[in-house]
Amino acid sequence: MKRLIERGLMYGNLLHVSAPALVERYNRALRHLTGKQTALADFHVDISGYSPEIGDELGDHYYLNHNGVNRQFILLSTEQKRAPLLNATFSSSRKILRGFIDANDSQLFALTATDAVAGELVNSVLQIAEPARLFDLHKVEIEADTPGGRLRHSDELAGLVHRFRTKEDGWFDDDLITRMIAVAGRSGDITRNPVQLKSTEFELGNFWTALFDGLYLFKTVTYPAAISIRDASALGPIPIDNAFDLGDRNSIARFLERNGLVExxxxxxxxxxxxxxxxxxxxxxxxxxxxxxxxxxxxxxxxxxxxxxxxxxxxxxxxxxxxxxxxxxxxxxxxxxxxxxxxxxxxxxxxxxxxxxxxxxxxxxxxxxxxxxxxxxxxxxxxxxxxxxxxxxxxxxxxxxxxxxxxxxxxxxxxxxxxxxxxxxxxxxxxxxxxxxxxxxxxxxxxxx
Structure with missing residues (x-):
């Protein structure tokens, strides 16, 4: 693997993190998500903030991807969108992360100017113990905030401001004013620097997963099918009519042709x-x-x-x-x-x-x-x-x-x-x-x- 790394064919386009301020921001986010931190002074991260060096240090290369679902992420810069996604459990994860960063580029740029953004790709399940649970995955919602909760505090401050403006005796409510001042100290001036993330929900269509030795799931095509790397009979009961493995060459060829997926x-x-x-x-x-x-x-x-x-x-x-x-x-x-x-x-x-x-x-x-x-x-x-x-x-x-x-x-x-x-x-x-x-x-x- 050393030859691949040296020639840029493995771990290429990762973001190098070496500035002390960025390392400290990463540690704050890592502690917020996992309770762990790194002692490394520099390392490289992928689009999700996963670092192979930190994975070696912690002895856990899935420290941001527990159970292979609900992947967590740490953003230090919007430039991470150009990096690959390592240790991917789902083929759709990088596309979703890239779409989230692109849709919120200016907001994330403003947030990462002073802090990291930590979050999670939230599925509807916490663990996938059998293939049938894959069919419960329909959408992914992204939850994200700074470790200090700037977005949460901004939403809270917006609500307090609304109460202040609509309440008849708002100017005389000392408790409300005191609360607004305290929250503003954590959120910043939301009137001059409003930060609100959008496009945080993504449909999960057809995808590949590394779970169960590898499985391709085509749910939204005209003639749906699951294509398994291992024996399809080992998948157990699944809510789809067609399940093939790589040995079913005629069935796979017919599936690809009927759905117009190849040329x-x-x-x-x-x-x-x-x-x-x-x-x-x-x-x-x-x-x-x-x-x-x-x-x-x-x-x-x-x-x-x-x-x-x-x-x-x-x-x-x-x-x-x-x-x-x-x-x-x-x-x-x-x-x-x-x-x-x-x-x-x-x-x-x-x-x-x-x-x-x-x-x-x-x-x-x-x-x-x-x-x-x-x-x-x-x-x-x-x-x-x-x-x-x-x-x-x-x-x-x-x-x-x-x-x-x-x-x-x-x-x-x-x-x-x-x-x-x-x-x-x-x-x-x-x-x-x-x-x-x-x-x-x-x-x-x-x-x-």
Whole structure:
């Protein structure tokens, strides 16, 4: 993992906290939330205020995420919105935190100028002991305040001011005036510096959770389903008709197609499908050759072809399926029949342009784990777990590739792989290859139950 950290591929974009004033504010918030504090003079935090260094110090990397639900957070700066969310239990948590910060940017900026903001993503449950409880999660409400309760005191002062203004003998109510002065000392002048948070309630739609070894829950699509990493039968009774696991390839493929959640990469607008297919093939070759002890440094296109020839008898079916598709796309070869049972099937898809695009790409990364770039971009937790078991030569190759092809232009790489350009088919003649895909679906190969 040290190589990943040094090259900015792990714990990247965290906010560095080193100023004594910020450390003290963090400790006040940490004591307020957990009763604990750190002795560290500097550390890094993610969007939620979680710090890997403090997690090591406390021996608890879930010190802000007890039981995996109702995640707590500490904001020292609105710049935390650019940081990742580590140890995520729900795929929706970072989006919710980012939305909260964006919606209250000026208010949070004013609050964090003098103090930390501590809070919690409040679900309707305190603990999720069985998968069925996940269906009780419908919305997340954010509760936030400074450790000293500035927002609470501001609300209290606003109520006292209203009473003072509407009460006939308000000027003669010494107790009321005394209370207003005392609360104003803690809240500040709310007439000149009003601070009130908005957009603190968020709907919880479709999401992935790390609980129960990993589970994708699609509740709001036309044909709902739960997709489990472990055996679906182990989920027990759940209030949904369709429950699959990763072995149910036909069912998952049919689910994705019926809900319009995927598209074939060879027809995706704005995507150089030939280049993407070649890189997917390269990753599979590297994975196959990594265990042979070969030197994988400084490989060019010619070297990759040589490695493929040397490893031809060991290359998996994923390689041969994608190679046939590449031959069709680049050289006009025969149309490959890649059914949903074929190991290469999910490598040929990307998420369609829907609200659940990121979640679907995350699922596709899980279903096509040899595509290491997609795995890193869309499912970092799984990437890190797999990386830990790789041979050193494979680690070195993948790190260098990600630094060279992704790290230098993250936004551009994401846009080219997963972005969606406006459909211009009305202004240009139809592409024969795209027309073939349109007529037969992604492959015309999803087996109907």
């Amino acid at each position: 074939a990469i060879v027809k995706a607008p704005g995507l150089d499908a030939v280049a993407v297919l070649r890189q997917k093939l390269d990753f599979i070759v590297i994975d196959t050759a990594a265990g042979s002890g070969l030197d994988l440094s400084g490989l060019n296109r010619s070297d990759m072809r040589r490695l493929a020839r040397q490893s031809a008898d060991r290359l998996p079916l994923e390689y041969h399926g994608l190679a046939a598709l590449l031959n069709w796309a680049a050289n006009g070869g025969g149309w490959p029949r890649i059914t949903s049972e074929h190991p290469a099937y999910f490598y040929t898809l990307r998420a369609a342009d829907t609200e659940d695009r990121d979640l679907v790409n995350m699922l596709l990364a899980e279903l096509s784990p040899l595509d290491l770039r997609q795995l890193f971009i869309c499912h970092k937790d799984l990437f890190y777990r797999q990386y830990a078991a790789w041979p050193d030569a494979k680690k070195a190759f993948v790190v260098e590739f990600l630094v060279r092809e992704y790290q230098v232009d993250k936004a551009g790489a994401r846009a080219s792989l997963f972005g969606h350009e406006p459909d211009m088919s009305g202004e240009t003649p139809p592409d024969p290859a795209a027309e073939m895909v349109r007529r037969v679906g992604p492959w015309g190969a999803v087996r109907r139950g």
